[in-house]
Amino acid sequence: MKRTDFDRTWRELSEDVITGMKEWRLQHPKATFAEIERALDERLARLRARMLQDAALASAAGDWTAEPEAERPVCPECGHVLTSQGSQTRQFQTQGRQEIILERKYGVCPACGTGLFPLG
Ligand SMILES: [Zn+2]
Incomplete structure (x- = not known):
């Protein structure tokens, strides 16, 4: 699956929220x-975290280490x-206490030693 190919996953997850909520309501x-x-927020938080993770990975999907040198990110301190x-990997916690794990390329400046995760 391409990292930008979320349409189906997101649609399925939304369906799960709707179906799960309907069932929950019938049982309660x-x-x-x-x-x-609260029941709705729990379900939406899972969908939200997944969409956030996918969308964030999509922006980082461009592997800058494969770019020609002229297009690679530069040090914000010295250029x-x-x-x-x-x-x-970086771990984030989002609203609704959902964990998100992102894999990012870490870059270091050879001149001044500044290190950062450039956005793709
Ligand atoms: Zn630098």
């Missing part, structure tokens, strides 16, 4: 407004072309 006919809201230090 006397739920209060707050309980309904030298960054050298790659390989991939590192």
Whole structure:
């Protein structure tokens, strides 16, 4: 699957939210407004985290280490072309306490030692 090919996954996940919510509602006919809201938020948080992860990976999908030197990211401090230090995973926590793990290429400036994750 291409990293930009989310259409089906996202659609399926949205269906899960709708179906899951409908089933939950049938099983909890006397739920209060707050309980309904909480059940919905839990499901939406999962969908939201997945969409966020996919969308973020899409922007990082362009592997800058394969770019010609003139198009590689440069050091924000001194302007030298960054050298790659390989991939590192970064962990984020989003709203709804969902974990997201992104793999990004880490770059280091050979001149001043500044290190960062350039956006693709
Ligand atoms: Zn530098």
